Amino acid sequence: MLGGxxxxxxxDSIPRxxxxxxxxxxxxxxxxxxxxxxxxxxxxxxxxxxxxxxVLLSQGSFFVGGEKKTMPAPPGGRGGFGAGEITTxxxxxxxxxxxxxxxxxxxxxxxxxxxSSKTWETTPDGRMGWDEYFVRRDxxxxxxxxxxxxxSGFDPTVFNAVRAGTAPPSQLPxxxxxxxxxxxxxxxxxxxYGTPFPDGQFPIEAVDELYKQMIPDLNAQLPSPNxxxxxxxALAVRLKGAIxxxxxxxxxxxxxxxxxxxxxxxxxxxxxxxxxxxTAAQIASLATIPTLVMFGDHLDDxxxxxxxxxxxxxxxxxxxxxxxxxxxxxxxxxxxxxxGIKGNSHMLMQxxxxxxxxxxxxxxxxxxxxxxxxxxxxxx
Amino acid sequence: MLGGxxxxxxxDSIPRxxxxxxxxxxxxxxxxxxxxxxxxxxxxxxxxxxxxxxVLLSQGSFFVGGEKKTMPAPPGGRGGFGAGEITTxxxxxxxxxxxxxxxxxxxxxxxxxxxSSKTWETTPDGRMGWDEYFVRRDxxxxxxxxxxxxxSGFDPTVFNAVRAGTAPPSQLPxxxxxxxxxxxxxxxxxxxYGTPFPDGQFPIEAVDELYKQMIPDLNAQLPSPNxxxxxxxALAVRLKGAIxxxxxxxxxxxxxxxxxxxxxxxxxxxxxxxxxxxTAAQIASLATIPTLVMFGDHLDDxxxxxxxxxxxxxxxxxxxxxxxxxxxxxxxxxxxxxxGIKGNSHMLMQxxxxxxxxxxxxxxxxxxxxxxxxxxxxxx
Numbered sequence: 001m002l003g004g005x006x007x008x009x010x011x012d013s014i015p016r017x018x019x020x021x022x023x024x025x026x027x028x029x030x031x032x033x034x035x036x037x038x039x040x041x042x043x044x045x046x047x048x049x050x051x052x053x054x055v056l057l058s059q060g061s062f063f064v065g066g067e068k069k070t071m072p073a074p075p076g077g078r079g080g081f082g083a084g085e086i087t088t089x090x091x092x093x094x095x096x097x098x099x100x101x102x103x104x105x106x107x108x109x110x111x112x113x114x115x116s117s118k119t120w121e122t123t124p125d126g127r128m129g130w131d132e133y134f135v136r137r138d139x140x141x142x143x144x145x146x147x148x149x150x151x152s153g154f155d156p157t158v159f160n161a162v163r164a165g166t167a168p169p170s171q172l173p174x175x176x177x178x179x180x181x182x183x184x185x186x187x188x189x190x191x192x193y194g195t196p197f198p199d200g201q202f203p204i205e206a207v208d209e210l211y212k213q214m215i216p217d218l219n220a221q222l223p224s225p226n227x228x229x230x231x232x233x234a235l236a237v238r239l240k241g242a243i244x245x246x247x248x249x250x251x252x253x254x255x256x257x258x259x260x261x262x263x264x265x266x267x268x269x270x271x272x273x274x275x276x277x278x279t280a281a282q283i284a285s286l287a288t289i290p291t292l293v294m295f296g297d298h299l300d301d302x303x304x305x306x307x308x309x310x311x312x313x314x315x316x317x318x319x320x321x322x323x324x325x326x327x328x329x330x331x332x333x334x335x336x337x338x339x340g341i342k343g344n345s346h347m348l349m350q351x352x353x354x355x356x357x358x359x360x361x362x363x364x365x366x367x368x369x370x371x372x373x374x375x376x377x378x379x380x
Numbered sequence: 381m382l383g384g385x386x387x388x389x390x391x392d393s394i395p396r397x398x399x400x401x402x403x404x405x406x407x408x409x410x411x412x413x414x415x416x417x418x419x420x421x422x423x424x425x426x427x428x429x430x431x432x433x434x435v436l437l438s439q440g441s442f443f444v445g446g447e448k449k450t451m452p453a454p455p456g457g458r459g460g461f462g463a464g465e466i467t468t469x470x471x472x473x474x475x476x477x478x479x480x481x482x483x484x485x486x487x488x489x490x491x492x493x494x495x496s497s498k499t500w501e502t503t504p505d506g507r508m509g510w511d512e513y514f515v516r517r518d519x520x521x522x523x524x525x526x527x528x529x530x531x532s533g534f535d536p537t538v539f540n541a542v543r544a545g546t547a548p549p550s551q552l553p554x555x556x557x558x559x560x561x562x563x564x565x566x567x568x569x570x571x572x573y574g575t576p577f578p579d580g581q582f583p584i585e586a587v588d589e590l591y592k593q594m595i596p597d598l599n600a601q602l603p604s605p606n607x608x609x610x611x612x613x614a615l616a617v618r619l620k621g622a623i624x625x626x627x628x629x630x631x632x633x634x635x636x637x638x639x640x641x642x643x644x645x646x647x648x649x650x651x652x653x654x655x656x657x658x659t660a661a662q663i664a665s666l667a668t669i670p671t672l673v674m675f676g677d678h679l680d681d682x683x684x685x686x687x688x689x690x691x692x693x694x695x696x697x698x699x700x701x702x703x704x705x706x707x708x709x710x711x712x713x714x715x716x717x718x719x720g721i722k723g724n725s726h727m728l729m730q731x732x733x734x735x736x737x738x739x740x741x742x743x744x745x746x747x748x749x750x751x752x753x754x755x756x757x758x759x760x
Contacts, residue, residue, distance in 0.1 A: 053479055054436040059512060060502035063592040071559055084559025090592040092498065099433055116531040118472060122440035132439060151496040151530045153595025156557040162542065163552040172543040177536040179451055179464025212443040212470040215533025 049136050050128060050355075056135070059096040064238070065147070065231040066090030071157050072166075089223075091231035092151040096131075097140040105266055105370060106140035106239045108232065112248030112273075114178040114217045116150035117143035119247065123350040124209035130349045133358050142235065142242070146250065147228045148218040155221060173221035180211050186308045187346040188298045197298055199343035201351035210350070219249070225260065232257035236264030243267035243369060245361075248346065252276060255286055265289055267369040269361060272296060272346050274313045275320035280327075287329025290368040292361065293317050294334045296344030296351075310346070330368055334360060429516050430508060430735075436515070439476040444618070445527070445611040446470030451537050452546070469603075471611035472531040476511075477520040485646055485750060486520040486619045488612065492628030492653075494558040494597045496530035497523035499627065503730040504589035510729045513738050522615065522622070526630065527608045528598040535601060553601035560591050566688045567726040568678050577678055579723035581731035590727070599629070605640065612637035616644030623647035623749060625741075628726065632656060635666055645669055647749040649741060652676060652726050654693045655700035660707075667709025670748040672741065673697050674714045676724030676731075690726070710748055714740060 066087045073083035094117065095106075109131065111119040120131040120143055134141045148154040161167035178186065181193050189204055190196040196204040219226070232253060236242040243266055244254035251273020258265045259282055268291045275293075278286070295317070299310040317333060324331035336344050336357075344351050351357070446467045453463035474497065475486075489511065491499040500511040500523055514521045528534040541547035558566065561573050569584055570576040576584040599606070612633060616622040623646055624634035631653020638645045639662055648671045655673075658666070675697070679690040697713060704711035716724050716737075724731050731737070 054439065056434040056436065059434065060506075060509075061498055062502060062506070063589060066588075066592045068560075068591075071557060084561035086557055086559055087588070087591045087594070092496075092592075094501075116472075116533075118441055118531055121474075122442060126440075126442070129440075145531070151498055151525070151595070153496075156555040156596035159539065159552060159555050159596075160557065162549050163554070165549060169542050169545060169549055172539060174543070175536040175539050177451060177466055177540065179466055180448075181464035208446075208467070209443060211448075211467045212446045212472075214467070215531070216536035216539075 050133075054132070054136060055099040057097045057099055057101060059094075061092065061094040063090040063092055063152075064144075064235045065227055069155075069157075072161070086155075086157075088153075088155045089147050089227040089231075090152060091147050091228060091235075092145045093142050093235060095140065095142045096135050098135045098138050100138040101135075101140040104139045105365070106142055106242040107134055107365075108142040108144060108235055108239075108242050108244050110144050110146060110228070110232065110244070110246045110250040110253055111149075112246075112250050113219075114176055114183075114214045116213065116215060117145050118213045119347075120349055123203060123206075123354065124213075125203035125206035127203075127352075128355070130354065130358050133355055134362070137358075137362055139362075140239075142239070144228075144232065144235065146219070147226070147231065148222055150215065154218045158221070173218055175220070176217035178214050178217075180207075182306050183211065183214060185302050185304055185306045188296070188302050188305075188310065189345055191301055191303050197301070197343060200298075200345060201296075201343040201353050202345040202347055203350070203352055210347070217249075225256070226253075229253055229256040230260055233261040233264065236266075237261065239264065241266050243269060243365060245269035245271065246273065247271040247349070248273055255291075258286055258289055262289060267365060268292070269364075270294070270317070271348055272310065272313070273317070275317040278320070278323070283323045283327050283329075287324045287327035287331075289329075290372065291321070291324055291329065291331040292334065292364050292368070293321055293332070294348065294357070294361070295336065296346060296348050297337045297342055298345075308346075332364065332368070334364075430513075434512070434516060435479040437477045437479055437481060439474075441472065441474040443470040443472055443532075444524075444615045445607055449535075449537075452541070466535075466537075468533075468535045469527050469607040469611075470532060471527050471608060471615075472525045473522050473615060475520065475522045476515050478515045478518050480518040481515075481520040484519045485745070486522055486622040487514055487745075488522045488524060488615060488619075488622050488624050490524050490526060490608070490612065490624070490626045490630040490633055491529075492626075492630050493599075494556055494563075494594045496593065496595060497525050498593045499727075500729055503583060503586075503734065504593075505583035505586035507583075507732075508735070510734065510738050513735055514742070517738075517742055519742075520619075522619070524608075524612065524615065526599070527606070527611065528602055530595065534598045538601070553598055555600070556597035558594055558597075560587075562686050563591065563594060565682050565684055565686045568676070568682055568685075568690065569725055571681060571683050577681070577723060580678075580725060581676075581723040581733050582725040582727055583730070583732055590730070597629075605636065606633075609633055609636040610640055613641040613644065616646075617641065619644065621646050623649060623745060625649035625651065626653065627651040627729070628653055635671075638666055638669055642666075642669060647745060648672070649744075650674070650697070651728055652690065652693070653697070655697040658700070658703070663703045663707050663709075667704045667707035667711075669709075670752065671701070671704055671709065671711040672714065672744050672748070673701055673712070674728065674737070674741070675716065676726060676728050677717045677722050678725070688726075712744065712748070714744075 067089050068085045071086045109120045121129040131141050145152040158171050162169055184193045189202050246253040251270045254268040268289050270293045272295055295314050321331040321333045348357050447469050448465045451466045489500045501509040511521050525532040538551055542549055564573045569582050626633040631650045634648040648669050650673045652675055675694050701711040701713045728737050
């Protein structure tokens with residue numbers, strides 16, 4: 001077995017015949033990406049970071065948080081499903097630890113509105129997502145489905161109560177369901193629905209695959225504060241230190257988690273979100289943790305941007321970053337077009353240059369988080 | 381890099397310090413399992429199958445199926461979320477292909493009622509699930525979230541229509557929410573709630589972690605036939621041949637998929653489910669594909685078994701297997717207590733002897749599916 005593996009690695013020939021078609025395409029596209037946006041990286045690493053076999057020390061899944069609550073019996077007992085307890089507010093987490101994961105802090109990725117952890121995985125056009133890329137760059141990666149979403153489940157009690165007539169329809173939560181049209185404008189794929197930006201980085205030919213990722217958002221049913229924030233903070237503690245990353249709806253969740261309990265949180269990464277007004281005390285608290293904010297392109301170029309106003313979000317986050325710095329914190333805002341990186345959509349982690357952007361984030365982690373905390377983490 | 385990996389593999393020393401606590405426990409428990417139930421296997425493989433680094437050729441996720449439908453605007457346009465198209469009936473699939481995955485058929489695992497693909501992953505007490513174990517036994521593994529569940533999303537239209545008053549509450553689907561009490565009895569953890577079977581294989585000390593996996597089941601909103609069946613058949617075609625495995629609610633889904641399109645399906649594995657009445661033509665069709673059915677223990681030992689009647693399910697499946705055999709098919713029913721394997725719950729893939737049961741399935745695949753189709757699949 002080990003001999004066979006060594007021969008495989010030595011000859012570096014990966015048999016492809018049993019890899020599904022989509023995956024074969026992944027390799028090809030990933031290689032092309034490595035040859036364009038990530039050329040320097042690819043050369044430095046001998047072009048193998050994306051294509052060599054992936055070696056994991058461990059992987060798995062678990063839950064953080066969750067409370068018991070009593071669920072009334074449905075009318076008539078409905079086939080034996082009587083009253084009883086259920087668990088709600090738990091957060092599902094899936095992780096992978098690479099072979100050299102002991103050298104780096106874990107990165108926790110939390111998706112945005114109307115999406116699941118699928119956000120970070122294989123892109124709609126079949127390229128490698130940030131989840132695997134970060135693992136291949138030696139980071140333990142933890143993907144969390146927000147509470148009330150996807151594998152974290154949601155609380156069905158009120159739905160069945162309305163169905164049974166024991167609660168009025170007005171008690172149903174406002175389920176956010178983003179149509180293709182809303183996604184096109186909020187995610188900034190083009191100026192009007194069906195017309196992409198000529199320089200757009202989103203793989204628009206595969207937009208139908210993105211639409212399949214978009215699932216109902218039941219956050220309106222959650223208590224306050226959002227249990228996902230508490231669970232993210234608890235996960236960071238459990239990992240004995242972690243970097244939290246959010247996107248869009250969850251873009252400020254790392255900060256919200258840190259305001260509840262900063263003890264496990266070593267870095268805050270926020271991708272494209274509104275930055276709320278904070279008190280001086282809150283800013284002072286957040287200023288103890290290195291912060292990165294990233295925004296893409298075309299913030300003001302969508303004709304009817306629906307519920308989003310990204311230009312205003314950028315302005316708000318510029319003010320937030322300025323305040324953190326004034327409070328003595330290490331905060332950076334990467335506004336990509338200003339850095340010469342054009343055409344990025346709201347779905348930065350799925351754009352054609354997604355690995356180039358990942359490299360920016362990894363570089364920021366190395367210089368702003370790990371170079372600072374390395375001593376404290378007691379690595380040998 | 382490759383040199384480092386070779387040294388790592390050669391010395392077989394896995395640094396543990398950065399592996400999270402739960403995982404460290406996984407290794408320990410897994411090693412204990414290997415030393416008890418799977419002793420012969422562990423000896424044969426030098427005890428390394430569970431603990432050596434996991435080498436993957438590829439991994440990722442994608443969707444199968446999905447159709448567009450028009451969603452009416454919510455009242456008042458609700459913050460820019462107007463009318464538009466959404467995608468429904470898509471099935472989320474997550475996969476891993478191990479380094480020697482080209483030697484074996486892919487295995488597609490589909491979870492049961494009120495659960496997600498979490499079913500097959502890390503067990504509630506932190507041991508290795510079937511997903512990773514099958515990969516470590518050289519099988520490409522595909523986990524599918526059923527349509528209308530978890531990362532596959534669901535159709536929110538009717539919920540928002542009832543909330544808006546444009547549809548009556550009676551149009552809401554019956555969301556199945558299994559309470560802890562229902563799970564305890566249906567999954568056969570003990571004769572009455574809170575009292576486990578003395579010989580029970582389920583890790584009952586971690587039952588709260590199982591309850592967190594239990595999420596609302598919206599299958600009642602699905603069209604007929606269930607789109608998951610069609611998507612499973614399509615996935616098998618896309619993979620150019622696959623073995624389908626279902627459990628409980630989805631236990632007969634492999635057969636339902638095969639009745640729609642058997643062309644990609646090489647094996648049918650059904651874990652603990654009711655077997656429906658079939659016509660002679662249906663039996664004849666299914667008899668062309670090797671079939672394995674598995675049932676655990678204590679089928680008739682739960683005082684109030686709620687909506688399930690496992691003893692009747694076994695009887696029905698015995699009849700099904702007999703009919704398939706009479707039609708010339710290769711079908712086998714593994715009723716575990718009859719084979720001397722005692723105490724298994726309904727959650728066979730999470731029971732303490734889960735890897736022993738996985739070995740039974742892998743052995744069945746090797747002798748009943750792969751030895752037959754090896755030639756036809758053109759492996760070199």
